[in-house]
Amino acid sequence: MVTGSLARRYARAVVEIGTANGNLDKIGADLGTLARAMHDSPELVTALTNPAIRRADRRKVIDGLLQRIDAEPHSRNLVRLLLDGERMGSLEAISREVSAMIEARSGRVSAEVTSARPLDATQLSEIITALEKLSGKKVAVTRREDPDLLGGVVAKLGDTVYDGSLRTQLRTLRDDLTK
Secondary structure (H helix, E strand, C coil), X not given: CCCHHHHHHHHHHHHHHHHHHCCHHHHHHHHHHHHHHHHHCHHHHHHHHCCCCXXXXXXXXXXXXXXXXXXXXXXXXXXXXXXXCCCHHHHHHHHHHHHHHHHHHCCEEEEEEEECCCCCHHHHHHHHHHHHHXXXXXXXXXXXXXXXXXXXXXXXXXXXXXXXXXHHHHHHHHHHHHC
């Protein structure tokens, strides 16, 4: 498995190539599509990462996928390079890094907002405004519901988690009382 720094090195190279050739967004989309396919299909991961399966057979599988998504030539080259280096298991990490670098270049950042119940438009707007103020960037929000939070909101902005959930507040109170 590729460590974060190695995934970042691959991602930096992808961003440089994509920027130089003007197809960075398409390469990022190609990698994201393949990463999601691998995430959703353990069988595909096995077919592409198992060294017991002949590399030529694995190449046929990946070539079929690349053709199906109409991948850019640079995307094809990267994926074949990963296959030849027995690093297909790293594709998800590389895709995440490429996406983060594309967002950073465009002044955007992703955030995941989790609440106990669905948020109305006003609440979501206030949260987005606060996150944009904290990050200094345009925030794209992914929403989730988790009834275990009991109330409040947990926002993950990059690597930072802002936890305003009732569950955490109750846990902190319990810890304080038991000391």
